[in-house]
Amino acid sequence: MRVLVLGGDGYLGWPTALHLSDRGHDTAVLDNLARRGYDRELGVQSLVPIEDLETRVAAWEEVSGRKIPAYTGDLLDADFVYRVLREFAPDAIVHFAEQRAAPYSMIDREHAVYTQHNNVVGTLNLMYAIAETNPDIHLVKLGTMGEYGTPNIDIEEGWLEVEHNGRKDRMLYPKKPGSFYHLSKVHDSHNLEFGCRIWGMRVTDLNQGVVYGQQTDQTVRDARLATRFDYDAVFGTVLNRFVIQAVLGEPLTVYGAGGQTRGFLDIRDTVECIRLAVENPADAGEFRVFNQMTESYSVSQLAALVAESFAGPVQVEHLENPRIEQAEHYYNVKHTGLVGLGLQPHLLSETLIESMFDIVSANKDRVDPAALLPTVRWQGPLKR
Template structure:
């Protein structure tokens, strides 16, 4: 497969690029360093530094003999993007290139503006670049389970059949996000669905839950091939953050009652899900949606798991409920369907004590880099 990975310098993009390259796919990466720049500007750099993208692909080639092509540029620049599509003629494009942080999107007007423009215009440009250069190309878009919110009914995989006054039809499952970032993901889905109907594009939208972990077969080859590990409130995901908090002797920051339930997955499973979607593409004129999670936990359960393993390793882990800076339900019904990717062959990696021990080990190796002031900042959804 010729696969174009947009956002290929990111937490998920880089491990995906290496994995696909390792499997013999021809990989082309685009990134504009938005994430690196935001982290630098906001003083929330990852736990350890990561070589730039050009160095990363050079190291990858030295170690494996395999080539990954890179173009540094902005997906919101249509001239740039359409040239990349025209030059590479991808069979699959994976769209990771968005501002991915909910708290960042709620920081201030500038952050809201950047998030909205970046996420919607990049998606619009990708749709157009596919239509004008490679209309049969399969678009794999990373959405989020946060698009659904926490409804008091079971969450289906993307679609809901509704019977109303004796008639039936199928619609996108009702969406009700709880941050501006998640709202842009809903708007992405709507854009894709519109152009699927009008132009017959082939699209898979992966409603992904928060990802944890940093080890994949390829990142384990050499430390310089690691992916980002953010532990701050803006760009770190919850399991990653709790582990750093445990190692730093900082009480695990549970928001409010801690009954918020979400679906989670290991970074290895993200790569597997995207690959399964790529190898089994959506049909032309189809918007196919999978819920990309492997198990669900409340925040209290996650804190408990991290505390147990942390204590076994000799850390004295405390858990503290802090005032919830977000506007969200702290106790609610949550029952999402997530069978589609398993039917395609996904074999999940679960959040076991062993997985947590190996994450602790990596964080402990970099303990001296933990900056306590980066851990919690309390970005409020409303002041």
């Protein structure tokens, strides 16, 4: 198949493009390099050094003999999006190209507006470009488990059968997201479901949990193929941060009591889930939703797991939670769709955590410890 990966210079987009290319798909990437710009803005960098996009695709061609055309440009530029879709003529598009950090979206008004404008308008441009160039393209869109939040009922895969005053309907599962970033994904999901209903689009919305890990079968083939690994308090995600903090001898930063529970998955499962979704397209008019996670853990369980796996002493510090989120809650998520397509999950084991310790040790001189502490507070600048 011909697959276009939007956000193909990012943490997940790059390894996904390699995985699809390795499996024989004609793969191209599109990216506006915004993520590298956030690094400059925040004064941080990936723990593992990463090459520029040009060097990455040249290295992949050297290693695999396969080409990955790279389109540099912005989803907010509709003419560019239409041009790329006409030129590359994809059968499927994988859409990772959004601002994805909850804390970044909560810095201030400007960052909240940027996040929702970038994510929602970028996706709308893409929807129109698909509808007007080839409505048969299957769009695989990255959503997030955080769209659901932490409701006190079981979380279904996107849809909920509701009975109300004696009548029944199948409704989009109600959403209770926890940041302006997570809200942008909810807005996207609603727009996409509407596109399926009115234009007959075929869409798979992947509500992905928090990803951990840094290596895939393809990225390990050459150091120039490495993907980014973020540790800072804005873009670093919780398990990756705990592993890095353990190696640096810094305390693991559990926000609050640590009872908040989330869904997680290994980066090797992310790339495989995308392949499975691409190779098994949604029907025309279908808004198909999968919950892309393999296991649930509370933040304190994760801290304990990292502390147990690390050979040296590990201190766990409970910081006042900078976010507003439920400290203790029910969490029971249905996630059978991707397993039904053939996913064989890599569950979190000490072996994986140990291999992450080695990656961190090799790069620990690149860490700025000041970037580890959270500075963005959900309470924000509101006057009370």
